[in-house]
Every structure is written in structure tokens, then in C-alpha cells.
């Protein structure tokens with residue numbers, strides 16, 4: 001089973017992924033944890049190019065192709081072989097992140113992006129996608145908790161993150177059988193219980 005964790009920055013999805021792993025392992029399941037961009041040696045090299053502060057002039061099209069290159073490698077090197085071996089893969093971000101951030105957030109052509117994502121993943125879709133949904137301002141304030149004043153850049157960031165958030169909700173509405181929306185603006189223990197219940201239910205099926 002291939003499960004992805006999606007959501008805006010500051011939604012707490014990585015914390016939830018990490019606390020789910022031991023629960024599944026206790027049930028005797030073979031769990032693989034990975035993340036994007038990265039997850040393979042080649043993918044981690046690509047990740048450092050994407051994240052490098054020196055690369056401020058990177059064009060959005062170049063950035064997308066790098067995300068896709070990292071993803072193509074991850075699918076072939078790790079995800080498909082692990083699925084074939086009957087493992088459970090928990091992946092922190094996947095193709096939906098590109099649609100939400102580059103498509104809805106940065107306004108790039110979503111039809112073209114969809115074709116590109118199909119090419120990069122060879123059409124591999126998650127069995128289940130958990131969306132950790134949080135109002136953009138709450139997510140941003142969580143990340144900027146040391147900031148004293150909200151400034152113009154924060155405002156810009158807020159608008160971007162609102163587009164990302166509503167993009168995610170639109171994606172989830174288009175494929176309700178794949179997505180589960182989780183209210184991430186609650187204490188993490190409460191969210192954890194909900195995630196465990198969703199997984200137990202899904203694995204039973």
C-alpha cells in the first residue's frame with residue numbers, strides 16, 4: 001500500500017508520519033518511510049540543488065523538472081520495488097505537492113503539469129492520501145512564531161499559501177475515494193488518534 005502525506009507548510013504532517021511508523025510496525029507491518037524531494041541518493045543530490053540558497057535565480061520550470069526528476073528516481077528505485085515486496089510506503093509529499101504548489105500556488109499550467117507528473121511517476125498513484133488541512137494564517141504563524149510583526153512579505157506568503165491550501169482542497173474533492181482530509185489545527189495527539197483509526201480501517205479493507 002502506497003500512502004502519501006500532503007499539506008501546507010506548518011501543517012504537522014511530518015510529525016504525524018513519524019508517529020505513525022511505530023504503530024504500524026507493532027502490528028507486524030513492514031513500513032518504508034520516505035520523503036520528497038529526496039528519498040534516494042540521487043534524489044537527495046537533486047534536493048540539495050532545489051533547496052540551495054545560492055540558487056535563487058532558478059526558473060520555476062527548471063524547479064519543476066528537478067522535483068519530477070527526484071520523483072521519477074524514487075518511484076523506480078524505492079516505491080515500485082517496495083510495493084512489489086508487499087510493504088507499506090509512507091511518503092512525505094508526492095505528485096500532489098507539485099500540483100498544489102507549482103500549479104495552484106504559482107499558477108503554472110495544470111494540464112501540462114498533470115502530463116508531466118504522469119510521465120515522471122509512470123502513472124503511479126497513491127492508494128491513500130492524507131491531507132493535513134490548516135488555515136494558511138495558522139500554519140504560517142506556527143512557522144513564524146518568533147516574528148514580532150506581520151510584514152508585507154508575510155502577506156505575500158499568506159496569499160500564496162491560501163492558493164496552495166484551496167488547491168489541495170480542490171484536488172481532494174476531485175478524487176474523494178483517494179483522499180482523506182484531516183483537520184490539522186488541533187492538538188497533535190488528537191490528530192494522531194485519527195490518523196491511526198483511518199489507517200486501521202484502510203488496511204482492513
Ligand code: TYD
Nearest residue numbers: 009010014036037067093094097098101102
Ligand atoms: P521541506 O523542507 O521538505 O518541507 P515540508 O516539511 O513542508 O515538506 O520542503 C519542501 C518544500 O518544497 C515545501 O515548501 C513544499 C515544496 N514543494 C513544492 O513546491 N513542490 C513539490 O513538488 C514538492 C515535493 C515540494
